[in-house]
Structure formats: structure tokens, C-alpha cells
């Protein structure tokens with residue numbers, strides 16, 4: 001058995017330390033009845049024994065070097081341990097924006113060279129699994145337990161699979177807290193990653209960047225040095241935590257905030273995301289779910305940006321709506 | 329000449345005193361070229377010599393008693409000098425709302441009795457001019473200078489006339505600051521009214537009630553005792569002022585805030601509003617006008633209320649959008 005809760009080798013002292021409390025995420029066998037219940041309620045759960053990506057458990061650096069293909073892959077470079085995502089399409093009209101990481105295109109061989117000869121910079125390969133990968137990797141991909149995920153997709157009425165992202169990260173790399181607008185089965189293949197999750201109810205404590213920002217959906221709060229004067233409700237934040245090892249599959253519900261770190265001094269980590277569109281709601285019921293409220297907040301920001309044609313006018317207008325009128 | 333700037337009899341010491349500075353509104357002949365320029369730019373102006381409602385200058389209490397008709401008219405009763413408008417349709421789901429005035433239905437004879445035997449309560453007749461009025465009043469109405477207002481409507485591309493409201497108020501009555509979503513020619517017939525106007529740019533200083541409130545479009549600020557802790561930007565408010573006498577017509581542009589007071593110890597005041605729908609915009613240009621921004625703010629509030637189905641959820645959601653994200 002390649003996965004399961006036994007045989008997990010990591011040093012719990014190699015986690016980064018943060019200011020907030022966390023509670024563990026349940027870790028359950030895929031046939032356990034609570035697993036379905038949690039997913040149906042859009043609560044995170046580590047699912048064991050799915051055999052979802054058993055054919056990829058052998059995807060170490062040597063194997064990927066041989067089979068990932070000789071094309072150019074997307075690799076991010078950072079001067080810190082943090083790889084905060086930004087949307088390049090949203091940079092265009094923001095000359096003042098300084099990208100915190102650089103997007104590079106390089107072969108896997110070049111990436112491997114960066115990993116083996118570490119300098120001051122850190123690297124993180126984030127490449128969609130598409131038809132540029134080599135034939136053996138395609139076979140491994142086709143050997144994924146599609147029966148399992150297709151069944152989950154049907155059962156929970158998710159939309160189509162949109163992409164699989166392959167992540168190859170240096171030990172200590174951190175993907176700071178953000179939320180995605182898709183359902184995610186996060187399959188850990190090599191090494192250990194700690195994931196911190198926060199429910200969408202904590203939207204007000206995590207201060208996502210404005211919608212027009214390249215950092216849309218990312219928290220503005222630096223977990224290493226939270227600015228509590230600017231972000232006072234970060235004090236209220238409470239997380240859920242889990243350490244994922246090879247064979248583990250974490251269900252990251254849509255709109256749940258997540259922070260992902262490859263363990264410090266661990267080996268290189270390899271993971272694959274399975275992203276699905278959310279389901280459609282047949283009949284709207286009241287009160288709305290928190291997920292629906294986050295969607296509404298995003299729509300308000302989008303419509304306002306669309307109407308004003310100028311991000312700089314959003315703050316004064318929103319303040320005029322709220323101040324002295326909808327303050328708590 | 330029934331109107332014009334001469335022959336204006338009122339005691340300037342009979343105005344109520346407020347905390348903010350005001351500057352006078354221009355007072356111009358209807359043929360003065362600046363009059364058109366001001367209206368085209370949606371700036372307030374007192375227009376003289378329009379002869380708009382000359383046939384109504386004789387509408388004193390005796391005349392109205394005889395000709396307004398024997399039907400029931402809408403009369404507001406207030407325990408204070410303030411008659412703050414509220415929308416009865418929006419009270420239904422707000423059991424905690426206490427109306428600041430009572431809406432009564434009474435004949436003009438009954439209203440006249442209230443005026444002639446004053447008690448502690450104040451009264452304000454606000455009756456749409458419709459087909460319930462007597463024949464002589466209809467003739468007076470048909471004798472208004474419709475050529476003049478139709479020409480203005482055409483010139484400034486306004487929509488249709490929606491209503492004429494007849495206002496008969498006791499001396500000292502105040503209609504607190506609010507804005508309307510229509511263009512208004514405010515014709516003064518009897519007695520003197522002071523009008524204070526504030527441009528739509530001061531939306532953020534005047535703190536309109538939330539959209540779901542029966543007091544939607546009314547300022548939350550009590551001009552007699554402004555709560556500067558709750559409404560700090562009221563300190564920034566700067567008004568425009570004018571005293572209207574018989575024959576004067578004030579153009580109150582759409583979205584301009586206005587506060588109207590019948591002079592203390594003056595005679596009973598009689599006025600008629602001419603409300604027109606705003607024009608439609610052919611081509612949206614950027615940056616948007618402040619009027620367009622106020623319309624957008626109203627739409628955001630409306631859509632949010634529509635989406636949430638619960639006014640109580642609006643404040644927390646709007647605060648989550650703004651705080652630490654779009655604060656200034």
C-alpha cells in the first residue's frame with residue numbers, strides 16, 4: 001500500500017511557525033462514510049487509499065527529467081521562500097506593480113540544474129499537464145484512478161475537470177494564503193507538504209487584494225509578519241492544518257483559503273492538482289451560503305470596476321457607500 | 329410683474345441657523361444666457377420671470393378651500409418642525425421603524441382647521457395635482473406656462489413630466505436634506521421658503537440612509553444637532569442657499585441634496601413641484617459624472633439587497649469588501 005496513514009516520515013520541527021491556532025483536518029479512508037459527508041458539505045478532508053495517482057508516485061526528479069518532455073516549462077523564481085501568485089494579465093495597467101516572483105520558461109534539465117546548484121534564489125516549477133509531456137508520462141497520467149475522481153465529480157455534482165497542475169518545489173517553498181474558485185483534489189506524490197486551510201467565513205480576517213490587483217484572491221497579510229494595524233481581524237484567524245505525504249489526497253473546497261509549504265530541509269516535493277469547476281445551484285435558498293456571499297462580493301467588485309473603468313475610483317466610491325451608512 | 333427680484337418681503341432673521349457655510353445661488357432672468365448654461369450643467373439656479381405658474385399665485389388658503397375639491401388630501405403631521413420623508417412601502421419588514429411623522433387623509437377644510445387652531449403638532453399638506461381637484465383649479469393648472477417648461481424639457485433632453493406636487497406648509501416647517509432621482513422645477517407661489525442645496529459631490533458628507541431604509545435618499549444627519557462622531561465628514565459640508573418668494577422658480581438638479589424650510593413666523597407657504605425624469609445618456613464617457621456614480625452606488629445597494637434577501641446582512645458583507653481592502 002503506497003498511501004495510508006502509516007509510514008509517514010517527516011520532522012514536525014521543520015514547520016514554519018505562525019501566530020494563529022490550528023486544528024487538525026480529518027484524515028479518512030476514501031470509503032469511510034464521513035469522507036463523502038465532509039466533501040458534500042465542502043469541508044476539507046485528507047482522503048487516503050484513493051490510489052488516485054499511484055502511477056505518479058515514482059515521479060522523482062530523475063524520472064521527470066527523462067519523461068516530462070524537452071519543452072519549456074513554467075518555473076517561478078523568488079528571492080524569498082514565498083511564491084505569491086500574480087496574474088500577468090492584470091499587470092498591464094499597473095506600472096507601479098513590482099512582481100514578487102519572476103516567471104521563467106526553461107527545460108526540466110535547466111530547472112534540475114537550479115535545484116542541484118542552489119544559490120540565493122528559490123525556484124518552483126508549476127506546469128500544466130498537457131500534450132507537451134513525454135509519452136511515458138502520458139501513460140502514467142492515463143493510469144490515474146480516473147474511475148475514482150469521475151465518481152466523486154458525479155456524486156458531488158461538480159463541473160468539468162479544468163486542469164491538472166504539476167508542482168515541483170524546493171524544500172521550504174511557500175505558496176501564501178489564497179483561495180481558488182474551483183474545487184481541488186490535491187494529490188501529494190513526493191516529499192511532504194503542510195497545508196493550512198481557513199474557511200470562507202474568515203474572508204474578513206484574511207483581507208484579499210482588491211479584484212483588479214494582480215494578487216486578486218491572495219491574502220494581503222504576510223503570515224511571517226502580520227501588520228495588525230492594517231489587518232486587525234487577522235487576530236481572529238483560526239486555521240485547519242494537515243501534513244500531506246506521498247499518496248495522500250487533500251480535498252480543498254472551493255473558496256477555502258489555503259497556504260501550502262514544502263517542509264524545510266525535506267526533499268524536493270512533487271504534487272498534482274485536480275481542479276474542477278463548482279457545481280451549479282438548482283434553486284437558490286436563503287440565507288445564502290458563505291460561498292455564495294464571496295461570489296457576490298467578487299461580482300460587486302467586478303461590476304464596479306467595469307462601470308468606473310478606473311481602479312483608483314473604487315476605494316472612494318465604496319467608502320462613500322459604507323462609511324456612516326453600513327459600518328458595524 | 330408678479331415675480332422678479334424686486335418686492336421681496338421676508339425677515340432674514342427668521343432663518344434657522346446651521347453649522348455650515350453657504351454661498352448664494354444665482355438668481356437670473358429666464359432669458360439670461362447663463363440660465364441655460366447652468367441648467368445644462370445641472371447646477372441650481374433661481375429663474376425669474378418664467379410666468380410658469382402665474383395662474384396659481386392667487387392660490388391662498390381661501391382660494392384652495394374653495395377650489396381644491398372636497399376629497400381627501402395627503403397631510404403629514406409632525407411633533408417637531410421637521411417632516412422627514414419615509415417610504416411606507418419600505419416599512420413593512422421593519423417592525424422597529426418608528427415613523428417620524430404620520431400620514432393623514434383629510435379634506436382641505438379639516439386641514440384649514442388645523443392651521444387656524446394650532447396645537448402642539450405641525451401639519452404639511454403634500455398632494456399631487458390630479459383629476460380630483462376642482463374645475464377652477466384645473467383651469468389654473470392648464471393656464472400654467474407649459475410652453476416654457478416644455479421648451480426646457482426639450483432643450484435639456486429630460487424625460488417626461490411625472491407629477492406636480494402641491495405643498496401647503498405651516499411657517500417654520502422643514503423638509504430635511506434629501507435628494508430626488510428626478511429633475512425638479514420648484515415654483516414658489518405664496519410665502520417664502522429658504523432652500524439649502526448641496527451638490528452630489530457631497531454624497532459622502534451627507535450620509536444617506538441605507539437603500540432598504542424607509543428614509544432612503546434622506547440624510548441621516550440631524551442639521552439641528554449633527555452627530556459628528558458618527559458623521560465626521562459632515563464637517564466638510566458646504567451649501568448653496570436661496571430664499572424663494574412668489575413667482576420664483578428654482579431648478580433643483582437631479583441628485584442635488586436639498587433642505588427646504590418655510591420661514592419662521594412667515595405666512596403659510598404654497599409651492600408646486602414640476603418633476604421630470606432625467607435624460608438618457610447616449611454614449612457613456614469616462615471618467616463618469618458624479619451623478620452616474622451616485623446611480624451606481626444605488627445600484628450596488630439594490631443588487632446586494634436583492635441577492636441577500638436580508639437587509640441585516642448588507643453591512644457585514646460590505647464591510648468585508650471594504651475593510652483593509654478599499655479603505656482610504
Ligand SMILES: [Zn+2]
Pocket residue numbers: 178179180258
Ligand atoms: Zn490554490
Ligand SMILES: [Zn+2]
Pocket residue numbers: 506507508586
Ligand atoms: Zn425633494
